[in-house]
Amino acid sequence: MKHLLSIDDLSADAIQEVFTTAADMHDVQSREVKKLPALRGRTVVNMFFEDSTRTRSSFEIAGKWLSADVINISAKGSSASKGESLRDTVLTVCAMGVDGLVIRHPASGAAQQVSEWVEASVVNAGDGMHEHPTQALLDAYTLQRRLGSLEGRHVAIIGDLTHSRVFRSNVLCLTRLGARVTVVAPPTLMPSGIATWSAAAGFETSYDVDAVLPEADAVMMLRVQRERMAGGYFPSAREYTVGYGLTRDRLARLKPDVPICHPGPMNRGLEIAADAADAAQSVILEQVSSGLAVRMAVLYHLLAGEDA
Ligand code: NCD
Numbered sequence: 001m002k003h004l005l006s007i008d009d010l011s012a013d014a015i016q017e018v019f020t021t022a023a024d025m026h027d028v029q030s031r032e033v034k035k036l037p038a039l040r041g042r043t044v045v046n047m048f049f050e051d052s053t054r055t056r057s058s059f060e061i062a063g064k065w066l067s068a069d070v071i072n073i074s075a076k077g078s079s080a081s082k083g084e085s086l087r088d089t090v091l092t093v094c095a096m097g098v099d100g101l102v103i104r105h106p107a108s109g110a111a112q113q114v115s116e117w118v119e120a121s122v123v124n125a126g127d128g129m130h131e132h133p134t135q136a137l138l139d140a141y142t143l144q145r146r147l148g149s150l151e152g153r154h155v156a157i158i159g160d161l162t163h164s165r166v167f168r169s170n171v172l173c174l175t176r177l178g179a180r181v182t183v184v185a186p187p188t189l190m191p192s193g194i195a196t197w198s199a200a201a202g203f204e205t206s207y208d209v210d211a212v213l214p215e216a217d218a219v220m221m222l223r224v225q226r227e228r229m230a231g232g233y234f235p236s237a238r239e240y241t242v243g244y245g246l247t248r249d250r251l252a253r254l255k256p257d258v259p260i261c262h263p264g265p266m267n268r269g270l271e272i273a274a275d276a277a278d279a280a281q282s283v284i285l286e287q288v289s290s291g292l293a294v295r296m297a298v299l300y301h302l303l304a305g306e307d308a
Helices: 010-028 054-065 086-094 109-117 132-147 165-176 194-201 209-215 239-244 248-252 285-301
Strands: 042-048 067-075 100-105 122-129 155-156 179-184 205-206 218-221
Touching: 010 122, 010 132, 010 165, 010 285, 042 054, 042 086, 054 067, 054 100, 054 122, 054 132, 054 205, 054 285, 086 100, 086 109, 100 109, 100 285, 109 122, 122 132, 122 285, 132 165, 155 165, 155 209, 165 179, 165 194, 179 209, 194 205, 205 209, 209 248
Parallel strands: 042 067, 042 100, 100 122, 155 179, 155 218, 179 205
Antiparallel strands: none
């Protein structure tokens, strides 16, 4: 595999191979010396044209623990803010002999486009509202560790679906691994055309969170992405929480020990109550540490192979 642009690039077997490597990488996290020589002599550039805390830092740590040389470039502070085009910025950076390019960009399709311009392996770390494949991999890895297998398990994905690349990648990944997926959102945050996609891809949609939650084997809450909203998608924060938030009452109606995921950053009190975020069954911080292992595995598969 040369690039990771979409979950569609991976078969179910390829996903499980990444998970097997990630499990080995996970062990490195508990060692005193967290360093493997696998990517010694390779250079990875993280280019983030959108804000990020966990994705950017976990790609950086992942590269460093594999002994790659890692540098970070963000839109603020790069020549992109002087009007340089994405193509020129990318070609400039790659002219320095870069092996891996991890890119986050507000435009859907940016990572795919960049992969056509450069020789380096490109990892999509989030392109607009399109995909975020490493997030979906780390979510599925976390859930598989908890549930044993995803085959036949019912995962509810709830929240701002319209603006969510996490949802789009997760539906592809979870269904590919045999999970039953139901996505839930208010009508205004349900993507247009979802009926056709859900019928073709084999997942379900619902507007009724209270009907879906008690049946779920895992719950994934998504952030309300206010920075991508131009108008009013719901009357007030309070009404959103009452209709679609994982409140304390809804938490009490989940099956016992159902894992609760959230990709972060969370709007506590809006889509998820503090009681749910901090509940014993919450795997939100486990997602972060799994994310590091999964990103190490992805960089390893892309950059350390015989043909890399
Ligand atoms: C997500 C993203 O950026 O798409 N966050 C993340 O990568 N952990 C989800 C979000 O911003 O809500």
